[in-house]
């Protein structure tokens with residue numbers, strides 16, 4: 001394009017300023033890199049041996065941060081240049097860089113700093129500096145520095161000023177070089193050609209860039225709405241909603257990058273984060289966790305995290321599927337392990353939930369949680385009743401004190417009950433020890449008697465036990481649990497005399513207890529069998545009643561030796577009882593077809609949430625956190641290790657409200673920093689959150705922000721996406737295309753009544769067409785309906801495309817492999833959150849039959865992965881649900897679509 005003479009001069013001045021600034025900054029950064037190395041060696045050499053290891057560690061950290069910043073600046077001296085004017089009419093030019101440190105003496109500031117917002121503001125906007133000065137944006141340039149052998153350049157620079165723009169300049173260097181050429185050349189042909197090159201170098205508006213590889217595109221400067229969101233304070237519960245391609249994930253990563261750097265936190269936040277770091281023993285930069293729905297998305301985002309300088313992202317981006325199992329199995333003992341802990345066996349395929357549970361998970365959870373709280377309180381009250389009826393006045397007094405505390409317990413306020421119970425702990429503990437000593441002495445007394453009569457008694461018992469172990473592999477679940485809390489003995493010995501002693505004590509206790517409670521022991525249980533074997537080699541009947549009574553008191557009193565632990569650890573077992581009761585009542589569960597120990601993943605979410613919230617509610621109280629080492633609260637300590645300063649969730653609408661609440665409960669209660677993004681129309685799970693009400697249930701103070709500029713898709717594909725939402729009855733959203741960008745593309749292509757070789761030939765033709773149009777093969781994906789189709793489709797395409805040396809990769813199980821090729825075949829279930837220049841969707845009519853519940857969502861998510869080229873194939877006719885979209889499609893990209901030519 002041609003600019004006016006004034007504007008041309010202006011742009012040239014800008015170009016000169018920019019390239020000189022790049023040179024200055026990069027040289028200064030390089031010089032610093034040389035200096036920094038020797039400086040650290042000096043400092044460290046000067047450190048005497050008394051300086052603590054942590055000081056040296058800190059120095060090393062600072063040193064490596066500095067080095068990383070200088071390295072970044074030497075490669076990328078700036079990403080934006082902004083000219084502002086203050087109230088007095090004074091002008092100033094700022095340069096902004098990507099990393100966390102700029103070079104203030106050269107006028108380069110980090111984009112992450114508050115004033116970095118200038119880079120995102122449109123011309124004419126006002127910005128108030130922290131010192132109160134108002135700045136008015138006059139001119140803005142977005143830069144992409146490139147170091148060439150002949151010097152610095154900036155590619156596809158976007159310049160915007162009050163008088164002109166935005167314009168895109170392919171090469172700032174070429175702009176300046178051509179000017180010089182104009183003056184010296186005498187050659188008219190040369191001048192004409194040069195003029196044309198100059199014109200081609202400057203383009204009106206902003207160009208869409210082609211996606212050339214698999215991975216989130218680099219977008220160094222955000223738009224003003226995204227920018228505002230990523231800068232919001234750390235201690236917020238934020239949710240960004242927006243249609244596909246509006247930059248939700250981009251904003252999330254940018255926010256994480258900024259918030260991990262304590263220099264950009266607010267003062268209060270910095271202090272809090274420092275103190276959490278000290279108590280938790282984990283640096284703020286490591287204290288985060290992000291959830292994504294698929295492994296593939298995690299791979300896809302890897303490079304974007306690296307660009308942000310976020311360390312070890314691999315370890316901290318997790319799928320809920322994996323993390324849930326880890327928490328439930330290794331941390332909270334909900335799932336069974338080989339060492340004997342845990343209650344349940346997780347079964348993905350178990351069919352035990354009814355439609356109500358699936359449709360109203362939050363009510364289901366609330367029902368369970370209210371039930372389990374009241375059962376806990378009721379059982380504790382029952383225990384105090386037993387204590388109040390004991391023979392000893394000491395026990396009776398304790399019983400009535402505990403009873404009056406529980407009297408005041410309302411279901412919602414267990415924390416104050418626990419606090420009140422805490423004062424009684426030492427007395428309860430002393431009582432239990434005293435009683436236990438006495439009853440143990442009695443039992444050991446009879447044992448000694450037996451040993452005096454027969455020294456081989458324990459060995460004989462051990463042999464009997466070995467026999468029992470072989471015949472009886474598992475004990476019945478429920479009966480044993482009732483008494484299992486008898487002793488909190490860690491790892492009871494399993495064989496030999498020690499095991500025999502243990503078994504003897506337990507069996508005699510069980511016998512005494514049942515005598516006192518006037519119950520009979522089950523003859524078929526392990527204990528029943530041992531008691532039978534013992535015959536009269538046990539307590540006398542009179543002793544049995546007395547010891548039994550004491551044991552019953554002990555059991556009741558033990559409920560109060562560590563009530564918090566009892567409450568939290570008892571949740572899985574309470575869940576099992578809840579399930580049985582509700583199942584009998586016909587609520588939430590199917591009548592039969594599953595075993596008591598099986599648990600569905602969505603049930604496991606429920607149990608985990610009850611545990612996490614129970615612990616989190618207590619820990620969030622300042623007095624609890626302060627006294628976390630005291631016996632009353634110390635059982636909560638392990639939870640601290642699971643808290644993170646920041647929790648992030650990408651594609652939040654794929655997670656159920658219960659899952660989101662679990663993730664939220666992992667956020668440190670002092671900060672409660674949660675950042676999630678998603679889009680209800682893109683929900684690809686049957687259990688995912690469906691409405692803002694679901695999300696408000698998770699956090700009543702969720703601050704929901706909407707963004708609406710759709711950057712990914714061409715105008716044609718945007719229109720198709722919107723029409724699709726209307727056709728399938730999704731929620732219509734406000735969406736607009738970026739201003740000044742030529743978003744015109746091509747109509748999507750449709751192939752009907754085709755299968756097998758015909759489809760492969762059509763795909764191959766379209767792929768070749770794209771390569772011709774673009775001049776290179778951009779990032780291209782082919783979606784198929786199942787894992788089994790991935791390899792055959794890739795193989796068939798490879799055969800056809802071999803003559804043009806186009807390699808097609810089969811991405812099995814959602815694994816993206818290698819960078820060497822740009823055409824990949826995926827099972828459609830893995831494609832959430834990704835973006836490609838071209839997308840083909842094979843046999844979408846079969847998708848309708850495969851996933852009737854989610855067909856429209858898969859179709860919508862699949863088609864919105866494409867930036868420019870979209871091709872759909874059907875084995876039969878286009879599915880009826882989207883027949884109305886037919887007018888949007890062409891057959892290929894050579895012939896224009898009817899009505900749009």
Ligand SMILES: Nc1ncnc2c1ncn2[C@@H]1O[C@H](COP(=O)(O)OP(=O)(O)OP(=O)(O)O)[C@@H](O)[C@H]1O
Nearest residue numbers: 217219222223244245246247248249250711712833
């Ligand atoms: N401010 C911006 N200017 C230009 N392009 C942008 C901007 N923000 C994001 N993009 C680009 O838009 C594309 C989509 O971004 P991103 O994947 O973050 O969107 P999303 O909202 O998470 O999408 P989806 O809902 O499909 O997961 C990316 O190529 C990204 O680089």
